[in-house]
Amino acid sequence: MTIKVFSQLLSDLGDQSLYVLDPAISKSDYIALDLSKTNKTLDTIDVSSSETLEQYIHSHIIKNNAKVAYGGYLETRNIYQRSSYFKDTNPETERNIHLGLDLWVAVETPIFTPLDAEVHSFKNNTNHGDYGPTIILKHIIEDFQFYTLYGHLSVASIEHLKLGQAFKKGEQIATLGDSSVNGDYAPHLHFQMIKDVQDYVGDYPGVCSKLDLEFYKGNCLDPELLLRLNSINT
Template sequence: MTRIEAILSRNKDLFHPTTPFNFTKDPFFVFDFTKDNTALADVNLNDERSFNDYIFGSLAKENCKVGVGGYGENRTIYSRSDVFSDTENRSLHLGIDIWAPAGTPVYAPADAIVHSFKDNHQHGDYGPTIILEHELEGVKFHTLYGHLSRSSIEDLTIGAEIKKGTEFAWFGDYEENVHWPPHLHFQVIEDMGDKFGDFPGVCKPSEKAMWLKNCPNPNLILNIPGI
């Protein structure tokens, strides 16, 4: 266990929920975006209706208001965008996604300041993104919120204080978050390096150990049972 993982584990009961869903009581659907999910073969991921129908049709079929999943998942869905292309494609997901309607509020899990924000508007990217900086036990770390509404970043200022439990952002719609069905990409980052308003949410599988060390499991904060 790394230092930041140990700190998050010791403080896991202190975090405020990042969304309005009660994952210990309300049913939720776990999405699978790996090659093992044969249902994805029938989904046109670059077509708004097809992708949205798959996400929200799955939730309706399972009588769930929210879907989750993704940390450490080796996904096939990123081939739809050049953002993730390289000699070895980036396909290993470094965050947890929470799939729910546009406009769903987002709350700060702990006291924070605004580290940075940006509209990452390339096709398949995050769209509007906010990164918060936190400190626990004298150690700084960051949380990233991707696929937000543009209104989420309109009145932000770098260094602004955001108290634990404050509603500070909202899920974006399909166009705002650059052709993804509404959801939140939530990621924990220890060292931001020189990144500002953006940070890789997907890595090359061959670099898994390095990236997962710097981006520990977000469920240490989310506390979603069974994932």
């Protein structure tokens, strides 16, 4: 299936009511958040501190009378430079381009699958700046198979999971973790769509380099195709 056809399939799915957070949270309660390196406000805060970044995000949510901040697909970010897992002195190979959608919301927030699914894999990715507990779900739509990844979860979310476990659309799959388990970030969900998960198990790159961007843009399409959040701020 070509990228164009896959994009259209996801876009058609997005015409339905799909969500990964509580559907009782109105779309009007979401606010876009810019964490790119072009946001000069971030130059004035210590983004290496999960507590400081959480305060900044919480203030942004409160100031906009919102409940959830979202964004980040293909954002080039400086916040990963704090971690040796990402940092690289070569700007072409430094992994700093974000491949998923982040939903910044309170710890222990329930997470739901937007589509019928089964568990492909799960893992606690414990590197500093990594996902922490992570679930990858497999979906089959019109005989086409693809995957969604959920990162920065609570440890309890993966304690009793089983490979191949089935979930129905809208069923809760997890809760969010805090900075002590989620890679040392402010609480948020990293949600990513993946065409081909390759040989990864419980993990898949969520941040890439400029050198690898074209491949990952084709393999990890914009979650906006499913969740339709940008329409609320336009």
